[in-house]
Amino acid sequence: MSGINRARSAAAVxxxxxxxxxxxxxxxxxxxxxxxxxxxxxxxxxYPYVMQVTxxxxxxxxxxxxxxxxxxxxxxxxxxxxxxxxxRVVGGRTYLNGSNGTVARVSRIWVHPDYTDATNGDxxxxxxxxxxxxxxxxxxxxxxxxxxxxxxNEARVLGWGTTRENGxxxxxxxxxxxxxxxxxxxxxxxxxxxVASDMVCAGLPSGGVDTCQGDSGGPxxxxxxxxxxxxxxxxxxxxxxPGVYSRLTTFSDQVTAQVTS
Ligand code: 4AZ
Numbered sequence: 308m309s310g311i312n313r314a315r316s317a318a319a320v321x322x323x324x325x326x327x328x329x330x331x332x333x334x335x336x337x338x339x340x341x342x343x344x345x346x347x348x349x350x351x352x353x354y355p356y357v358m359q360v361t362x363x364x365x366x367x368x369x370x371x372x373x374x375x376x377x378x379x380x381x382x383x384x385x386x387x388x389x390x391x392x393x394x395r396v397v398g399g400r401t402y403l404n405g406s407n408g409t410v411a412r413v414s415r416i417w418v419h420p421d422y423t424d425a426t427n428g429d430x431x432x433x434x435x436x437x438x439x440x441x442x443x444x445x446x447x448x449x450x451x452x453x454x455x456x457x458x459x460n461e462a463r464v465l466g467w468g469t470t471r472e473n474g475x476x477x478x479x480x481x482x483x484x485x486x487x488x489x490x491x492x493x494x495x496x497x498x499x500x501x502v503a504s505d506m507v508c509a510g511l512p513s514g515g516v517d518t519c520q521g522d523s524g525g526p527x528x529x530x531x532x533x534x535x536x537x538x539x540x541x542x543x544x545x546x547x548x549p550g551v552y553s554r555l556t557t558f559s560d561q562v563t564a565q566v567t568s
Contacts (some may be wrong), residue, residue, distance in 0.1 A: 349482045350479075355399065358372065358551075359397040361395045370522055373445065378434070380433055381534050382425070382553065385524040399442060402468055413435065430505070430538045441459045446533065448556050450557075452559075460527070463482060465522075474519070477556070486511065487508070496541075497548075508554060534556070
């Protein structure tokens with residue numbers, strides 16, 4: 308994503324400035340490296356619907372959400388350059404370096420037909436598994452459930468992504484909660500890249516808690532129901548730049564068509 312690349316030099320400057328400040332200020336003022344960015348470790352036993360989306364060697368590159376025994380919702384941008392043969396879904400594996408859980412091959416990949424780039428919306432895909440996952444799926448929003456996106460609602464994000472911008476992935480599954488951001492505020496942050504019909508933002512005004520690289524495709528859960536898909540953002544956990552998620556109510560009927568096919 309272009310935002311990630313643009314982020315790099317600024318992050319390096321901030322890291323240097325932060326290190327200098329740490330020498331001057333109390334060490335306790337410097338936050339320790341955190342999950343996702345800012346959050347806690349968890350397990351796939353606690354969140355059985357969270358899936359690793361991996362390559363054929365079971366190297367995780369995106370997240371996904373189990374919505375039926377053989378259907379996984381993920382981001383369209385995660386499927387760029389992929390084929391059903393090249394992808395696996397791994398359930399029940401809390402640690403990236405684990406070998407436990409259940410590995411499924413993929414028999415079909417549906418990518419939203421209008422998808423071009425995450426910042427244009429339509430960032431949704433559904434994977435059909437060749438074998439069933441023995442884990443409890445999560446319900447997803449229906450098209451009329453738009454009240455879940457009321458600004459300030461608490462949303463849970465999950466993934467194995469980097470624990471800071473340009474950082475390293477987390478070996479253990481992480482989770483955090485972030486408040487939903489209004490369309491007006493998110494449009495203020497991202498201008499025309501924020502397509503309100505297809506996206507929803509979540510994050511704190513001051514940043515510090517966010518999804519990051521490698522969390523893409525994973526769940527945004529509001530009130531126990533899948534309501535979004537981790538999609539994009541300007542860097543990670545920056546003040547004034549919340550994470551952007553696919554607005555699942557918009558795609559719910561298309562997802563259902565895939566889930567029931
Ligand atoms: C990514 O590249 C990514 N801060 C995911 C989420 C966000 C940014 C980038 C949101 O997978």
